[in-house]
Amino acid sequence: MATRNVGRSLLRVGWFALVVAISVARSSPLSAQSAFPRGQNIAPVFEGWEKNADGSFNLVFGYFNRNWEEEIDLPIGPDNNLSPGLPDQGQPGHFLPRRNRFVFRVRVPNDFGKNEVVWTLTSHGKTERAYGTLKPDYFIDDIVIMNNVGGAGAAGGGNDTLGNKAPVLKVEGEGITRARVGQPVAMTAFVTDDDGKPRRVAMPPATSRLRQGGGNGGTPNSATGLRLSWFVYRGAGPVTFDPPQIEVWEDHRDGANSPWAAGFATPPTPPGGKWEIRATFSTPGTYVLRCLASDGALLVSEDRTFILE
Numbered sequence: 001m002a003t004r005n006v007g008r009s010l011l012r013v014g015w016f017a018l019v020v021a022i023s024v025a026r027s028s029p030l031s032a033q034s035a036f037p038r039g040q041n042i043a044p045v046f047e048g049w050e051k052n053a054d055g056s057f058n059l060v061f062g063y064f065n066r067n068w069e070e071e072i073d074l075p076i077g078p079d080n081n082l083s084p085g086l087p088d089q090g091q092p093g094h095f096l097p098r099r100n101r102f103v104f105r106v107r108v109p110n111d112f113g114k115n116e117v118v119w120t121l122t123s124h125g126k127t128e129r130a131y132g133t134l135k136p137d138y139f140i141d142d143i144v145i146m147n148n149v150g151g152a153g154a155a156g157g158g159n160d161t162l163g164n165k166a167p168v169l170k171v172e173g174e175g176i177t178r179a180r181v182g183q184p185v186a187m188t189a190f191v192t193d194d195d196g197k198p199r200r201v202a203m204p205p206a207t208s209r210l211r212q213g214g215g216n217g218g219t220p221n222s223a224t225g226l227r228l229s230w231f232v233y234r235g236a237g238p239v240t241f242d243p244p245q246i247e248v249w250e251d252h253r254d255g256a257n258s259p260w261a262a263g264f265a266t267p268p269t270p271p272g273g274k275w276e277i278r279a280t281f282s283t284p285g286t287y288v289l290r291c292l293a294s295d296g297a298l299l300v301s302e303d304r305t306f307i308l309e
Contacts (some may be wrong), residue, residue: 018043038070042095043118044130047102047148048140059132060140061091062101068183068253071096071152072123073235078236080121082106091119093234093288096249102299106132122265142166142298150222150250150260151297152200153279164197166298167226171291176305184242184278185306191293193226198297199226202265206254220250223259225266230276233303236285243276248292259296266296281308 047060055202072095072145074080081087090104106117146161172188181186203223229245242256246267251258258264270276281287285308292301 001303012215022126023168029055035068035168036066037068039124040066040070041126041128042066042072042074042121043121043128044121045136046130046132048144049132049134050105050140052102052107054213057110057112057134058105059108060105061100061130061132061133062099062103063092063095063100063121064100065095065097065099065249067097069097070194072125074121074123075234080120081148082117082119096231097251100248101250102145108134127185127191130215135180143308145299146297147219149294149297149299150220151224151295161297162197164297165195166300167191167293167295167302169192169228169291169293169302171302171304173304176307178309179308181281183225183265186276186278187230187291187304188290189228189275189291189293189302190267191226191228191275193295196223198295200266201296203259203262206262220252220260221263222296223266226269226273226293226295227259228267228291228293230277232285232287232291233290234288236287236308237281239282239287240280242280245277259294279306282308282309 043064043065043066045062047062050058050060052058073093074095075093076088076091080091080093082089082091089106092103107116108117112132112134119130119132121128142164143161146164151161151164153248170190172190177185201224203221227246229240229248231245231248232239247258249255249258250260252260252262254262256264259266279289287306287308288303289306290301290303292299294300
């Protein structure tokens, strides 16, 4: 039986606006699912809506994979689709563990009104849906995003995020890249962050087990500073990255290579803002890799498609 998942906005308090769009099944409390390494399902999440300069709107979605270790592949189709319209509207097909916020946007026209866009996911035998609407309570902006990503929390320095702009990302190459299984593929990306906000701040060491659940007031804390990571957005099998990439999902466990983990410090930016990595694919098929840049508060991404033979 499907359950209806609806993100809910919390009250805004000054600049520390809190919109928590975690959509969990009403019959399955988060606390009951938090310790499972695998075997649990994925809940799609409606994060909120943004207004574009041309009068159209973006419906913004993310997801919550209830597993701490299991990464799940759900190809576009009956188990992973949006409606109305085409089932493929840019959603992921590879789902990383735990909470992943502001993952993709569906643009709708200025006369969208009271209509809905529904994202349906079926995993481990359970179907859940997220409903994207233009209800006023679901409005989001950069302030909301920064608070929910974690860059405006205790690690982010509070008002240091005022006036922050997202980094500028450029990935070399265009179109589809063809490669062979087992042969590393070189990729290069350039990132700049001219405003220098928020300043680079490491996560503090863990001082108690109570702190390990996340940040203050229902939102996480994150290390800040310019960073970049590649990860599988859609794929047919595992991909190995060299060097290993910083995690893009909210892994706050001790020792994790994650901006949300205690003691994590963002590595220095490479000379010229030039990131070079190599990706090795293990299985033939079509992949979409996402390059995600963040200053610890705002995100920007580009996707690249690879066909492996």
